[in-house]
Amino acid sequence: MKKQFVIIGLGRFGVSVCSELHELGHEVMAIDMNEDKLNEVTDVATHSAIADGTDEKSLRGLGVRNFDHVIVAIGDNIQASILCTLLLKEMDIPDVWVKAQNYYHHKVLDKIGADHIIHPEHDMGHRIAQHLVSDKVLDYIELSDEYSIVEIVVSSSFHNKTLLETDIRAKYGVTILAIKRNEHVNISPMPDDKLFHKDVLVVVGRKKDLKRFESIS
Template sequence: MKEKRIFAVIGLGKFGFHVAKTLAERGMEVIAIDKDEDRVKEVSEFVTQTYILDATDEKALRESGIKAVDVAVVSVGENLEANLMIVMLLNELGIKEIVAKAINPLHGKMLEKLNVSRVIYPEMETAIRVANSLIAKEIIEEIYLTENYSIFEIKVPQFMVGKTLAELDLRKKYDINVLGVKRENSVIINPAGEFMLQDGDILIVLGNINNVMDLL
């Protein structure tokens, strides 16, 4: 059974709203925080608890009970000063895992110096996924992990049909790791080397986008 963790989402713009809603829909406890009453009201039907407060106010943030959360997501990206102040306050409150939205690489570097667990660039990551899918229509989905690595779902190219994973040896030839294969309504996780690919299969792989493009 998946461990039920408690999340706080601070800042309920488009990004924060969808993070909070998705976490809640997947069974997580979510505390949603924003100083805008309308934004809080919009997400209140999905999440566990809501607070209308300015998260740069240490007293208000502390009184919200945020110290009990496992992960805090700071999605106040547009206001640089507020974003950094909130992260500093969360560190002082002892939040072990902090995920923060950045508006540009310089902002991201500042967040990294504050020891956030993960820096997210929503606009950049979305742009990269769209551009990659336009270049290679075989790419169905891309989950951005780092600047160099993503998880991809790709339609099996014709040259792979009828061949086993051992024959293709994607790790050696392309530095791509096969995590699974989608076939009709099932998913085969970590398929063996003798697994033979069929037309219509979807590969789930971990790799660098340049290597994936070489494969396609």
């Protein structure tokens, strides 16, 4: 289902989100005060406008309040980010995502009602660190302080064994969400599905259990 998004602020993060939403087939309005930055997204933004994200009159004039999803991707100007977020929530935008610069910025955004607070550098740091310390972990998503989802390469010790035979959930306390084999993805695999060396498992669980499973998988 096609959705409509507004992105306010076209730094590297904003441009990246704009491009990806376009690739996924959604409509995007891009807003920035810098015309050169708007020119960067000409091919991927459905609409674009030169405007100040802290100017309520400008935002209302662009019809931002008619959108369900707004991403505040304003870069280093924390004050502008906070004011823009406050205006959007006062305009009753139901789903406001905001890029936070640091812990204190996050706290203020939470207080004024941001629906989702993003730390792209922090999150990417976690993912890169996981790649660096293990040649088995292909991707990593932190769900909370306790739980994560990882993609782990199946080792030769599990080759040609079914999920029932490996008894992964009972032994390690993690859940297999999917098995990826070349271009094929098996969602919610059955107990009699077999694993082969170099398959990729999408696994969810407590971080300590995932680490234990990774060490033997």
